[in-house]
Amino acid sequence: MKFLDVEKYTPIQKSYEAYLKELVEYCKDTPRHPSYHIHPPCGLVNDPNGLAYFGGKYHVFYQWFPFGPEHGMKHWAHVISEDLVKWEWSDQMLIPDQEYEKNGCYSGNSIEADGKLYLYYTANYKTEQGKIPKQAMAVMNSDGTILKSPNNPIIDEQPEGLIGEIRDPFVFEKEGAYWMLLGGGSTDGQARLILYKSTDLENWVYQGNIELTGIDLELGYMYECPSYIEIDGKDVLFLSLMGRTPMGERFHNEFSSVYFVGELSLEDKTFHVESFDEIDKGFDFYAPQAFYGKDRQPMMFAWLGCGAQELPYAKEDMWIHSLTMPRFLTIKEGKLCQEVPENIKNEYAHLDIDSKRIKPEEDTWYINLTDKQISEIQIGDQEDHLSIKIDWAAGHIVADRSTLKHQFSTEYGIQREVSMSEELKNIEIYYDNTFIEIYLNDGKDTMTLRAFPENVEINLI
Incomplete structure (x- = not known):
């Protein structure tokens, strides 16, 4: 038009x-x-x-x-x-x-x-x-x-x-x-x-x-x-x-x-x-x-x-x-x-974490991560992804947009960090077609952001 x-x-x-x-x-x-x-x-x-x-x-x-x-x-x-x-x-x-x-x-x-x-x-x-x-x-x-x-x-x-x-x-x-x-x-x-x-x-x-x-x-x-x-x-x-x-x-x-x-x-x-x-x-x-x-x-x-x-x-x-x-x-x-209200959480496609690489079938999905052997989550493929790095014992998490092809607001930095006063117990990620909300330890800290990976998959490292 x-x-x-x-x-x-x-x-x-x-x-x-x-x-x-x-x-x-x-x-x-x-x-x-x-x-x-x-x-x-x-x-x-x-x-x-x-x-x-x-x-x-x-x-x-x-x-x-x-x-x-x-x-x-x-x-x-x-x-x-x-x-x-x-x-x-x-x-x-x-x-x-x-x-x-x-x-x-x-x-x-x-x-x-x-x-x-x-x-x-x-x-x-x-x-x-x-x-x-x-x-x-x-x-x-x-x-x-x-x-x-x-x-x-x-x-x-x-x-x-x-x-x-x-x-x-x-x-x-x-x-x-x-x-x-x-x-x-x-x-x-x-x-x-x-x-x-x-x-x-x-x-x-x-x-x-x-x-x-x-x-x-x-x-x-x-x-x-x-x-x-x-x-x-x-x-x-x-x-x-x-x-x-x-x-x-x-x-x-x-x-x-x-x-x-x-x-x-x-x-x-x-x-x-x-x-x-x-x-x-x-x-x-x-x-x-x-x-x-x-x-x-x-x-x-x-x-x-x-x-x-x-x-x-x-x-x-x-x-x-x-x-x-x-x-x-x-x-x-x-x-x-x-x-997040429970009835909204239940609307998301809950993904089973049974492998290191997950290809969601839906544009809207949710994962609840508790496996402390995982040190990084990548949303997107190797060449184009949002990186979420995790130190479970230190309660430290870093969201990094530098590995995404589509960059924006870079003048305000490409990383955001959270250092909690306790160890990390769980990480909930809500992905709603480029709109992302992350909840740490059942919402004691949150990270909200956009990311535009062209090929959406989840890689657990």
């Missing part, structure tokens, strides 16, 4: 409806579609937004540029599921069609109240002098219809000492009030976690900044995508960092996402950190968002991507990226543990 050259800040509108339908049909016939990772019908997906278990179903919104595999005017696409396996598209989404959001509906979260789902997002508003921070709200009713607040933008200010990059609202209820976290940065180049308070979910009052205490760690020039959740009696804060420099094995991606376990004091505006770590040690992971699923199960999705990547095949396929699989969250010995 003939692809249109659509201007970067173009929202979905009637004049493009026929073209988008044609583009979706084109993308359906392209290869490399995953089976169990939410991905766009066309165009680009990045941050998960508005995650909720509402009305007996899971609702996932995500940042979506429909017209091509690059960053542009962001919409909130919307998919719905009862079981986290099969997802249905919903036409009820956020389209940036108002002046206050003229450059896109950026990231945010949701909260249920009075039988409705309140959606919070950053209304992206650019000028020649820079961004003007604006936060907006929409309400999804029980029948699924979504209406933007007539009072938008509900926050239209830039507190003193902060830069105009204030974004990604995360709203939660605690101590009889509603609170909003926002990511931002100070005029002197320090990342800031900004706090607002409300009694009615629509009128918000600036409270200042939350300081992280009990930790001496350089955290970059800006926070993105904050989220907060209680897990196993502990407060857990997620932050995505911009401008954080590498430190040992950590923080080698263009941007990094970190969790902090501790105690949040809204009165003192502090988060006292007891433990922390990078959430995922792979190449392609960013912008996680935590939420409560069915029966208040702590959960998370993240973007399976990072930054402005140029991936193999994206320009010809006309779609790019996915979300991670949903992950159930627990805290064990101060560490965030992540597990």
